[in-house]
Amino acid sequence: MGARTLIVTNDFPPRPGGIQAFVHGLACRLPPDSVVVYAPRWKGCEGFDARQPYEVVRHPTTLMLPTRAVAARAAALVDDGATVVFGAAAPLGLLAPALRAAGAARVVMLTHGHEASWARLPVAGALLGRIGAGADAVTYLGDYTCRRLAPVVPEAKLVRLAPGVDTAVFRPGTGxxxxxxxxxxxxxxxxxxxxxxxxxxxxxxxxxxxxxxxxxxxxxxxxxxxxxxxxxxxxxxxxxxxxxxxxxxxxxxxxxxxxxxxxxxxxxxxxxxxxxxxxxxxxxxxxxxxxxxxxxxxxxxxxxxxxxxxxxxxxxxxxxxxxxxxxxxxxxxxxxxxxxxxxxxxxxxxxxxxxxxxxxxxxxxxxxx
Structure with a gap:
C-alpha cells in the first residue's frame, strides 16, 4: 500500500452540519485503505467510526486547535510522501509546516464560509494568507468565496471544489x-x-x-x-x-x-x-x-x-x-x-x-x- 491521505478536520460526523457532510462525503469516496481521518471526539462517535470502512482517529476533546499537541498527534499519522487534507483551512491549516516536516509531500486545504469572512479582516486575512502559503491547493465553493479569497491566496492555488449530493439518498417522496x-x-x-x-x-x-x-x-x-x-x-x-x-x-x-x-x-x-x-x-x-x-x-x-x-x-x-x-x-x-x-x-x-x-x-x- 502506498502513502495514505490524512484528513485533518474539526468538522466530521456524527457532529451534524454541512461542512461535516462534505468532508465525510469526500472521505467515503476514496479507497478505504488509502485514507485516515483525524477528528475531534463527538457524542456517538464510537458507533459511527465502527461503521466506516477506513480508519478514524479521534482527538481526546471536541475541538482541535493548531497547538503542539495536535501537531504531534497529526504528525504521527503522516506516512512518508502522504497528502494531507485540511477539512477547513482555518485555523488547522497552520499545522501544514509541521506535517510537511513529518513527511507530507502535498497539502490540500478546503475552505468554506468562515475563511471568506477571515479574508475581510486585516489580522485574520494575514493569518489566512500564511495558511494559504503552506498549501499546494486551496479549494473554494463558488464565485463568492473565490472573490473573497483571491486577495490573500495566490490565484494559481485556488481550485473550485463544492459539495456533491447523493441523489439516490435525497430523492422525491422518500419517507x-x-x-x-x-x-x-x-x-x-x-x-x-x-x-x-x-x-x-x-x-x-x-x-x-x-x-x-x-x-x-x-x-x-x-x-x-x-x-x-x-x-x-x-x-x-x-x-x-x-x-x-x-x-x-x-x-x-x-x-x-x-x-x-x-x-x-x-x-x-x-x-x-x-x-x-x-x-x-x-x-x-x-x-x-x-x-x-x-x-x-x-x-x-x-x-x-x-x-x-x-x-x-x-x-x-x-x-x-x-x-x-x-x-x-x-x-x-x-x-x-x-x-x-x-x-x-x-x-x-x-x-x-x-x-x-x-x-x-x-x-x-x-x-x-
Whole structure:
C-alpha cells in the first residue's frame, strides 16, 4: 500500500452540519485503505467510526486547535510522501509546516464560509494568507468565496471544489408519508427548513413572516428541523405571535432521517442573511441542493454564496433574508401555486443530477490529491 491521505478536520460526523457532510462525503469516496481521518471526539462517535470502512482517529476533546499537541498527534499519522487534507483551512491549516516536516509531500486545504469572512479582516486575512502559503491547493465553493479569497491566496492555488449530493439518498417522496404521520401534518401545505437553529440561517425571519403567509394559505405549516442555541428564543416568538398550531419544531434528527424530513415539505426555505458586518456569512448552503434533489422548490437568502446553490426563477427564489415581506411573498406564492412549485422542484432535481453529483466532485478531489 502506498502513502495514505490524512484528513485533518474539526468538522466530521456524527457532529451534524454541512461542512461535516462534505468532508465525510469526500472521505467515503476514496479507497478505504488509502485514507485516515483525524477528528475531534463527538457524542456517538464510537458507533459511527465502527461503521466506516477506513480508519478514524479521534482527538481526546471536541475541538482541535493548531497547538503542539495536535501537531504531534497529526504528525504521527503522516506516512512518508502522504497528502494531507485540511477539512477547513482555518485555523488547522497552520499545522501544514509541521506535517510537511513529518513527511507530507502535498497539502490540500478546503475552505468554506468562515475563511471568506477571515479574508475581510486585516489580522485574520494575514493569518489566512500564511495558511494559504503552506498549501499546494486551496479549494473554494463558488464565485463568492473565490472573490473573497483571491486577495490573500495566490490565484494559481485556488481550485473550485463544492459539495456533491447523493441523489439516490435525497430523492422525491422518500419517507414523506411516515414523517407527516409522525408529526401529524396530514395533507397541509408544508414549508420545511433543515438547518442549525442560529440567527444567520433565518428561522427567526421565517417565524416573523409566517402570519403573512397564513393570510394567503391559512392551513400552512412551518416545519423547523434541527437543533441549536436559538431554539428557546424561536419558541418564545412562536408563542408571542400565536403560531403554536402552525409551527413545528423537531429538534435534531439523525442523519439517516434527514431525507425524509426534506421530503415531508412542499417548499424548502432557509432565508439566510449576512451578519456581524459581513463576518457571519453563508458559504454555499448544501441544504438548498439537498432540497432540490428531493424535488422541492427552494427559497434562499441572498447571503454570501447561497445564490450559487439556486437558479433564481428556475429552481427556486433568492430573497432578502432581512425582509419578512419578501420571504412571505415568496413562500405564499409557491404554496398557492403547486404546479409552479412542482416545476421548480423538477428543474432543481435535474440540475443537481447534472451538475452537483458526487461522481464529478470525487473525480475533482482525486485529481487534487
Amino acid at each position: 414523506r408519508d411516515e414523517v407527516r404521520r409522525a408529526l401529524a401534518l396530514g395533507d397541509r401545505p408544508v414549508v420545511v427548513c433543515v438547518s442549525r437553529l442560529v440567527p444567520r440561517k433565518g428561522q427567526d425571519m421565517l417565524i416573523r413572516a409566517w402570519p403573512l403567509v397564513l393570510r394567503r394559505v391559512p392551513d400552512a405549516v412551518l416545519l423547523l428541523v434541527g437543533g441549536g442555541p436559538s431554539r428557546a428564543a424561536l419558541e418564545r416568538a412562536v408563542s408571542r405571535l400565536g403560531l403554536r398550531g402552525s409551527v413545528v419544531f423537531t429538534g435534531s434528527v439523525p442523519w439517516a432521517a434527514l431525507p425524509a424530513h426534506y421530503a415531508a415539505g412542499d417548499v424548502f426555505a432557509m432565508p439566510c442573511r449576512t451578519r456581524l458586518g459581513g463576518l457571519d456569512v453563508e458559504g454555499l448552503g448544501i441544504v438548498y441542493l439537498e432540497a432540490s434533489a428531493t424535488g422541492l422548490p427552494v427559497v434562499a437568502g441572498s447571503s454570501g454564496g447561497a445564490p450559487d446553490a439556486v437558479r433564481h426563477g428556475e429552481t427556486g427564489l433568492v430573497v432578502d433574508g432581512r425582509s419578512s415581506g419578501d420571504i412571505a411573498h415568496a413562500l405564499a406564492g409557491l404554496l398557492a401555486d403547486p404546479a409552479r412549485a412542482r416545476a421548480m422542484g423538477e428543474r432543481g432535481r435535474a440540475w443537481v443530477e447534472r451538475e452537483w453529483n458526487w461522481e464529478s466532485v470525487a473525480a475533482r478531489f482525486a485529481g487534487l490529491l
